[in-house]
Amino acid sequence: MAIFKGITPQQIESLSVGLYAGVDEVGRGPLVGNVVTAAVILDPKNPILGLNDSKKLTEKKREALFTEIHEKALSISVGHATPEEIDELNILHATMLAMQRAVAGLEIKPVKVLVDGNRTPNFHHGDNTELALEAHAIVKGDGLIAGISAASIVAKVIRDREMKLLDMEHPQYGFAKHKGYPTKAHFQALEQHGVLAEHRKSFRPVRDRLTKDLQARN
Numbered sequence: 509m510a511i512f513k514g515i516t517p518q519q520i521e522s523l524s525v526g527l528y529a530g531v532d533e534v535g536r537g538p539l540v541g542n543v544v545t546a547a548v549i550l551d552p553k554n555p556i557l558g559l560n561d562s563k564k565l566t567e568k569k570r571e572a573l574f575t576e577i578h579e580k581a582l583s584i585s586v587g588h589a590t591p592e593e594i595d596e597l598n599i600l601h602a603t604m605l606a607m608q609r610a611v612a613g614l615e616i617k618p619v620k621v622l623v624d625g626n627r628t629p630n631f632h633h634g635d636n637t638e639l640a641l642e643a644h645a646i647v648k649g650d651g652l653i654a655g656i657s658a659a660s661i662v663a664k665v666i667r668d669r670e671m672k673l674l675d676m677e678h679p680q681y682g683f684a685k686h687k688g689y690p691t692k693a694h695f696q697a698l699e700q701h702g703v704l705a706e707h708r709k710s711f712r713p714v715r716d717r718l719t720k721d722l723q724a725r726n
Contacts, residue, residue, distance in 0.1 A: 511626055513647040520652055523644065527552075527582065529611055529618035530655025531628075533603050534562070534663040538688030539698075539714050540681075540707045541670055543594060543603050545587040546662035547610035549618055550655050554580045559657035561650040562664035574665040577658045585613030586666055595710040604629035610659075611641070624649040624656045674706060 512519060527549050535543040550556065556576050558569070565573070578584060587610030589602035597605065604627075611621055611631045620642035621631050631641040646653055650660040668687060675684035681697040681704070688694070690713055698707075698717050707714045 511645045526619045529621045530659045531607050532624040532650050532656050532660040534667045536599050539690055539711050540688035542588040543606055544663045544667040545606040545610040546659040547585045547614055548581050548655050548658040549583040551582045559654050562660040570661050570665055573661050583614045583616040585610045591708045594708050622653055
């Protein structure tokens with residue numbers, strides 16, 4: 509595995525050759541819900557204009573690109589790690605697990621995997637755990653590599669939709685607005701309404717609220 513930071517246009521072009529899978533995650537920071545990852549293999553013959561880091565796009569633009577990615581990409585797969593897995597493994601290892609699940613779910617096996625960030629898990633060819641896929645970490649890759657940008661968009665749209673569904677079940681928490689991130693409104697909702705099953709119990713604000721509830725009962 510190589511880690512690319514300050515990647516050059518020549519390196520971008522070299523890495524983007526062939527059917528590579530771009531991989532990114534959304535949801536490491538929130539206090540609630542899954543961490544969501546996506547793996548996308550784009551079609552070099554059918555480019556998509558306007559791809560970028562999902563955080564730099566409006567919701568309307570993300571939704572439009574999400575549809576176009578599904579129309580044009582050769583293969584798309586989404587991976588999840590649940591709040592329970594996050595609490596058991598920690599958020600980093602749960603994210604790596606979700607990335608492995610996303611790549612494993614691709615219908616087409618990529619020649620290599622390009623991951624946004626500064627680390628990557630081990631990826632394998634199907635069930636052959638001894639044959640590792642070539643994988644590289646690209647710092648800020650979601651704004652530089654088209655396949656990673658596409659994965660960023662897919663993961664973001666999927667997770668935002670999950671938060672909207674959770675908001676419909678528990679409207680008092682405001683998940684549709686803050687998407688589960690540790691905002692003032694989310695802290696106030698935790699204080700007023702308590703911890704949900706979907707909350708990440710190992711994250712400090714949630715853990716502190718659980719401790720407070722336990723002390724109150726005793």
